[in-house]
Amino acid sequence: MLKMTHLSKVYRTEVVETYALRDFNIDVKEGEFVAVMGPSGSGKTTFLTIAGLLESFTGGEYRLDGIEVRELDDNARSKIRNEKIGFVFQSFNLIPDLNVHDNVEVPLRYRGMKATEREQRIMQSLERVGLASRARHYPAELSGGQQQRVAIARALAGSPRLLLADEPTGNLDTQMARGVMELLEDIHREGATIVMVTHDPELAARAQRSVHIIDGQAVDINEEPRFHNHAHARVASQQI
Amino acid sequence: MTLPPILAALRKHKAGVVLIALQIALTLAIVCNAIFIIGQRIQRIQRPTGMNEGNLFLITQMWVGAPTGDDQASGDKMDSLLRTDLAALRNVPDVESVTAMNSIPLLNSSWTNGVSLKPKQQHSTAHAAFYFGDENMLKTMGVQLAAGRAFTAADVQHRSFRAEDKPPIIIVSQALADKLFPGGNAVGKSVYIADNTEPSTIIGVVKRLQVSSADTWTNDFTWNTVLEPVRLNSNFSRYLVRAKPGRLQAAMKESRAALFAANPMRVIDDSAEHNSIRSFADIRAKAYRADRGMAILMSVICVILLAVTGAGIVGLTSFWVGQRHKQIGVRRALGARKIDILRYFQTENLLIAGGGAVAGIILAIGLNLWLMQRYEMDRMPVLYVLAGVAVVLALGQAAVFAPARRAANVPPVVATRTV
Numbered sequence: 001m002l003k004m005t006h007l008s009k010v011y012r013t014e015v016v017e018t019y020a021l022r023d024f025n026i027d028v029k030e031g032e033f034v035a036v037m038g039p040s041g042s043g044k045t046t047f048l049t050i051a052g053l054l055e056s057f058t059g060g061e062y063r064l065d066g067i068e069v070r071e072l073d074d075n076a077r078s079k080i081r082n083e084k085i086g087f088v089f090q091s092f093n094l095i096p097d098l099n100v101h102d103n104v105e106v107p108l109r110y111r112g113m114k115a116t117e118r119e120q121r122i123m124q125s126l127e128r129v130g131l132a133s134r135a136r137h138y139p140a141e142l143s144g145g146q147q148q149r150v151a152i153a154r155a156l157a158g159s160p161r162l163l164l165a166d167e168p169t170g171n172l173d174t175q176m177a178r179g180v181m182e183l184l185e186d187i188h189r190e191g192a193t194i195v196m197v198t199h200d201p202e203l204a205a206r207a208q209r210s211v212h213i214i215d216g217q218a219v220d221i222n223e224e225p226r227f228h229n230h231a232h233a234r235v236a237s238q239q240i
Numbered sequence: 241m242t243l244p245p246i247l248a249a250l251r252k253h254k255a256g257v258v259l260i261a262l263q264i265a266l267t268l269a270i271v272c273n274a275i276f277i278i279g280q281r282i283q284r285i286q287r288p289t290g291m292n293e294g295n296l297f298l299i300t301q302m303w304v305g306a307p308t309g310d311d312q313a314s315g316d317k318m319d320s321l322l323r324t325d326l327a328a329l330r331n332v333p334d335v336e337s338v339t340a341m342n343s344i345p346l347l348n349s350s351w352t353n354g355v356s357l358k359p360k361q362q363h364s365t366a367h368a369a370f371y372f373g374d375e376n377m378l379k380t381m382g383v384q385l386a387a388g389r390a391f392t393a394a395d396v397q398h399r400s401f402r403a404e405d406k407p408p409i410i411i412v413s414q415a416l417a418d419k420l421f422p423g424g425n426a427v428g429k430s431v432y433i434a435d436n437t438e439p440s441t442i443i444g445v446v447k448r449l450q451v452s453s454a455d456t457w458t459n460d461f462t463w464n465t466v467l468e469p470v471r472l473n474s475n476f477s478r479y480l481v482r483a484k485p486g487r488l489q490a491a492m493k494e495s496r497a498a499l500f501a502a503n504p505m506r507v508i509d510d511s512a513e514h515n516s517i518r519s520f521a522d523i524r525a526k527a528y529r530a531d532r533g534m535a536i537l538m539s540v541i542c543v544i545l546l547a548v549t550g551a552g553i554v555g556l557t558s559f560w561v562g563q564r565h566k567q568i569g570v571r572r573a574l575g576a577r578k579i580d581i582l583r584y585f586q587t588e589n590l591l592i593a594g595g596g597a598v599a600g601i602i603l604a605i606g607l608n609l610w611l612m613q614r615y616e617m618d619r620m621p622v623l624y625v626l627a628g629v630a631v632v633l634a635l636g637q638a639a640v641f642a643p644a645r646r647a648a649n650v651p652p653v654v655a656t657r658t659v
Contacts, residue, residue, distance in 0.1 A: 045656060054573055054653040075577050081652070082575020093570045093655055097249035109242065110575040154574070166656060 001162060001193045002028040002051060007060030009046050009216075020046040022216040024060070028195055030161075033188040035207035036197045043216040044197045045166065051195060052085055052164045053077045065161050082110050086155030088184075090167035092147040094139040094154075100126065101135040104154045111158065125153035129183060145176030152183060163187065165196040169203060181206060246588050256556050261596035264632050267549045268600025269607050272628035274538040276608070276620045281535040285528040289345035290413070290448030290463075292382025295336070295483045296520035297492050298344060299329075302476040304505040310400045318473035319398040321503065326374075328502035329479055334491035336482045339376040342401070342472050343369075344480055344520075345450040346527035350458075352451070353405070355412075355466065357420060359437045366419045368412075368464035369451035370405070372472045373480075378411070378446065380482045386414050388427040388444030391469040395443075398471040406436055407468040411444040415463035433466070454527040492517050546635055553593075553639035557585060561647040568647050569654025578648040585644035586637060593636035597629045604628060 009021040020043045028034050038044040049055045050062065053069060062069050065084055069077070087093075094103045104125055108118045126132040129149040131142075139147055148168060155163055165184065169177035181203055188194050196207060204210045212219045250257050303321055307314035322340055329338040343349045351372075354364025371377070378390045388411070395409060410431075417426035430439035449465040451458045483491035496508060496517055509516045525532075561568070568581055576584075604625050611617040 049653045049656055052573065054656060055651065078572070078575050078577040078580075078652075081573060087573055087655070089570075089655060093566070093573075095249075095567050095570065097252040097567075098245055099248070102245050102248055105245070106571065107574040109245070110571075110577075110580060158575075 001030040001032070001065060002026070002195065003061075003063045004047075004051075005061040007050070007062055008058045009043075009050060009055075010058040019216050021050070021057070021213075024213075024216065024218055026211060026218045026220075028162075028193060030193055031188075031191055033185075033194045033208045034196070035204035035210045036195060036213060037199070037201070037204050037210055038213035042213045044213045046216075047213060047218075048164055048166050048195070048197050051162075052087060053081050078110075082107055082158065084161045086158060086160035086163045088148070088151050088155050088163065088165040088168045090170040092139070092144070092151045092171070094147055094150055096139050099136050099138050100131060100142070100150050100153075103139070103150060104157050107154065107158045121157045121159075122153075125157040126150075128156060129153045143176065144172050145179055148172060148176070148180050149183065152180070152187075156187065161193065163192050163194045165194065167198055168196065169198070169200070177203075243587070243591070246584065246591060250588065250591065253560070256560070257592055257595075260552055260556055261592050261599065263549050263552050264593050264596025264636065265599035265603055267545045268597055268625075268628045268632045269603035270545055271542050271631065272600075272604040272624050273607050273611065273620060274542050275628070276624045277617070278535045278538045278542075279624075280618065281531040281538075284454070285531050285535070287450075288448070289450040289524075290383050290446065291345060291520075292482075293520050293524070295485060295488050295491075296380075296382070297481050297483065297488060297495075298347070298518055298520065298523065299479040299481060299495060299499070299508070300476065300514075300516045301325075301479075301499065302507045303503070304507060306475040306505075308475050310402055315398065315400050315473045318400075318475065319471060322398075322471055322473065322477055324502055325477065325479065325499055328498045329481060329495055332491060332494045332498045334484050334487035334494055336484045337376050337380040338479055338481045339373045339380040340471050341371060341373040341377065341478055341480050343371060343452040343478070344381070344523070345452055346454050346523050348453050348455070348527060350452045352458075352461075353434045353466075355416065355420065355464075356432045359432045359439070360435065361432065364434075365431075366416055366464055367461045368416050368466045369453075369458070369461070370466045370468060371449075371452075372468045372470040374469065374471055377467060377469075377480075380480050381449075382482065383449050384447045385411075386445045386447045388442070390444060391467075395469040396471060397469065398473055401472040401474045405433060405468070406438050407433070407440050407470065408438075409443045409469065410440045411446060411467040412442055413449045413463055413465040414445055414447050416465060417442070417445045419464065454531075488519060492519070546631070549632070550635050550639040553589065553636055554643060557589065557640050557643040558646075561585070561643045561650075564647075565650060566654055566657070568650040569652055569657070572650065572652035573655035581648040581650070582644050585640055585647055589636045589640040589644075590633065593633050597632055600632065601625055601629065 004024055004026045007021055007024040008019060011018045011020060036044050036047060050057045064080065095106065101122055104122045105118055108121060123132060126135055129152055131146060131149055131153065134142065169180050172180060184194060185206065198204050306321060307317050326338055326340060329335055342351055351370045352367060353370060355366050355368050356364045374396045375391045375393045378385065412426065420426060420431060421429055426442050426445055429442050431442065433440055448463060451462055451465055481491065481495060499506065571581065608620040612619060
């Protein structure tokens, strides 16, 4: 589903080159639920933005659902983001001027979907996250947990092949976080591929496997058990 | 992106939307009426007098020591001076023809009177401006005869300008002929000038000849003119001179010298204030200076208003783009292409400008009605309002383009940034 090979991302200024990702390799299979962990500045957000085609990469290969994305132009990238990827952001990123219904509708309109089909998908998605009754409410009228559920409904409405979640519970209290996490688990059980960036080892433990990003490189903990303790030790020391 | 979500978003920014729409409405109302006024002024400035205006110039001069009385001897003496000047001017190599006249179109020196169909009529049938000149008057002015004949030397009389005006024959403009005799065939008919009991017979009709002033008080009779075969005698005279093609400047210079050679006892004031030898182009420019000034002022007001409105749209849209920076990134992350973002802002502006235009149409028509009542302005044709709407909509689209393009270039990665 998502395969990065020897991928690198370099941020250049006039005086310095900074590698955010270096010789980065990851392979997420269809239907997997992968947690991506790592200390601040390790490159996990860069990984997520490249995975979501939100920015380009410097070297290597990236295939998404069998498509090599390197040569795609801006319009083609927009189309893939719209049709194949669903985003769940830490700060929800709902559009404050639009109500819940219209927020969920945004990606469907960009797809050029007919009104009847849009309406059907919006209501299905909102029912799926338990917020159908709040369709006419504005984001400011909802709790953080409810806003994140709307964001998940928006991500699901387009039936994406891949759900990318960036610290989806980062701005929520424990109870709300639990509810959102359970929702993501339900969605995964229904067959969705999920890649979730998180700081929280408890949340990561609920994923099928965890990938650590350290100094711009991916370390797959489940596949390299001998490295497990060492990696955790490095993460712990860097966090201290 | 279609209209409902854009309208929903606009409802959340009512103050900015209403202010810009109001500005657009006021701009439309003022610009429509201003352009209408400019159009009317330009039309006035460009209307032909009926003369062949190229190569024409006017000399105004005063004799020193000439008799001033109204008696026959004084009149004969003054007419002799006049004829000497005419002969001198005719001999100038670059002069094609010359006539002595009391005034000419646009000179702003008017002789007007009523013209009636019956003697002692209580209210005259028409009001008209009067031109007095000799047999060369029509030829020198370059007016076209529509019917009848021109004056001959035998028709021409001379009299003091204070003497009673009782011409046996006259030529009238077509507009006056139509007013006096709507059925046509004015030639051969008799009319009465002022309180005269003796009739004046119309011997000819000229196609078009404007009155001697472009001021608004002549608006009701702009094209009503009467020509009389008379050399008016006074201690000053005006000569309308037609130079040979392309020789205007030379003829003007030579004419001055020729007059002084014929009789040095005269004053030809060359000061900028009086400018006694003037081309007709100068006379026309001076006559319409106020109209030209008004047209320029209105144009400047229009440009400033449009610029301020455009700047307002740029400012508000730039503010909104800055305010919605993250939101634009989110839209891009959710699949919006650059063109979708560009279209979003262009459509948003079209809706605001459209709302402003609707209010502006009502204001424009209202303003026109008020001007009609207060300042006797004409009714503004709908075409001006429609053109104004097109202008403000195009202005809105042009003004919003730069900030909208900036918005379209917001990268989708902005969606992941927390600040």
